Amino acid sequence: MSDTVIDIAETRKRYRGGVEALRGVSLKVPKGGIFGLLGPNGAGKSTLVKILLSIVRPSQCDGTMLGMPIGHKATLSRVGYLPEHARFPEYLKGGEVIRYVAGLGGVPKDQAAKRSQELLEMVGMQDWANRKMGSYSKGMKQRIGLAQSLVNNPEIVFLDEPTDGVDPKGRMEMRAVLKRMKDEGRTVFINSHLLGELEMICDSVAIMDQGEIIRQGSIADLTDKTRRYEINVSGDISGSLISELKSHEVEVEGEILTMYQRDAEKVQPVIDALRSAGVTIVTMTEARQSLEDLFMETVGNHGPGAAMPPKLPGKEKA
Template sequence: MAAIQLQGVEKVYRGKVHALRRVSIDVMDGEIFGLLGPNGAGKSTLVKIIMTVIHASNVSGTLLGKPIGDRKTLESIGYLPEHHRFPYYLTGKQVLDHYGALCKVGRKDRITRASSLLSRLGLSGWENKKVGTYSKGMLQRLGIAQALMNDPKLLILDEPTDGVDPVGRREIRDLLAELREEGRAVFLNSHLLSELEMVCDRVAIMVKGKVTMQGTIDSLTVDSRRYEITTLGSIPEWAIELADDVSENSFTLLGDDPSKIQPILDRLRSENIIIVSVQPVRENLEDLFMRAVDNTDAPGAIR
């Protein structure tokens, strides 16, 4: 089932500024979905529309099978806003108890969950200390803990690892993987590309309010325009001249048509050169992201 299903979401401010342009996204149960884009792309605007913090100019879709805005459904969603603030005079345990009460969690369950989540998020020993003494990374961990207090089926996290050290980010990734194994849906909004690449099943790239790419990381990062040919032994001079990039025993060719590779392979074989492999070059998520941004900035791109 689709935990989030959005179709043609638009947000226009004052009739002129298009923050979102017909955004369509599906997030499935048991999936970690990442939304990435440069600052000002509209990521947080979309999250706020999903959570009904702001109203869309046009929206069609569902959350957990119910129309967006259904108040009962919102009780089954865990949410971490981008810029969250907790009362500095409360302890970590008190913060979780407060948010658990807001989510109508019984007192006994609040006590049990708060203790478990503080331990799970690496905050053991800090539960009775005021959050005014917490570091930024600790506040992020506490924010994730509060998003889990209602035992949600869907978790929406806006920049969850912002300010968290590498060890903490690893622990958060492990936690998200556990939640996925439990069948929960996780929607991440982040500008940390390496984090999304390590944990997400699928991603969408948003640029200037429009989703320009969407799919699994494997399918998106295969560059069908470039092929790496690996040979046993040295590469002939003529192949080096054709290559876009060359290493010790492999070279990369740039070409939109895979059939153009075949004559080169035939020539290599005719010269008794052993071909070890021929495969599309795989980009990383940063390469893909930069290509999406560059394409949007190109003449004729959607604005």
């Protein structure tokens, strides 16, 4: 059994007039996790998802989804989808929308009714099931949209901006739903510009720009080189103490000490040296590059005329 649900290579899409939306995209999505596809507007994210869902025909696409060639129609019955700006008939009630989508997907009527009730409870809309969509807020419509994407019990779910229009409390509840989907063994594929949201829930990401995948992998692996310990101190840091700290590759900036290190044991001699010198350790935190910083660095350093990647502090030798 493959541990990859999407595995594509050299995916291209050229529109009339020679516009290249995708330029040789290669992508692997692990099974059973939450995957985030990031990129600025016009990067090609939506085009890529629509090709995977057979909504848009690729100019070229080699690869598989759920073990079958991209474009295999029967495989789509194992896939769920919530498009960006999804619209449903305003005159239908929330529960009716889910049952309507179930009918389109070939879900038996008795199963659809039971599944509809379960999903309404899952997204916190059971008390609004008999209200018309036209009376819903945008966030409530998004919840119904999320519920309908699960009605066929899919193995992989594509969500385009799933928390768009959802208030902070609703976003927290949405994150819980997405984690539950992951715990159920589903693969969740998210397009979103809310990097802080993705950082809290994604196991792996791909960064896309100008029709290409620039970087991909787990967030931990992509930010590994920036892992560090930051120590906030109070006291006199001078003389022999400075020399000892530098011997451990500690950067000193005022009362902030930074040590690019993954191993906590290697920080202990630094702590001992500070205590021996009578310096008070106020706080010590483990830090790494944020997803937003990673995104801005990657996109900012890509393309014609892009600046060279900034050097990480502490990496230059004197």
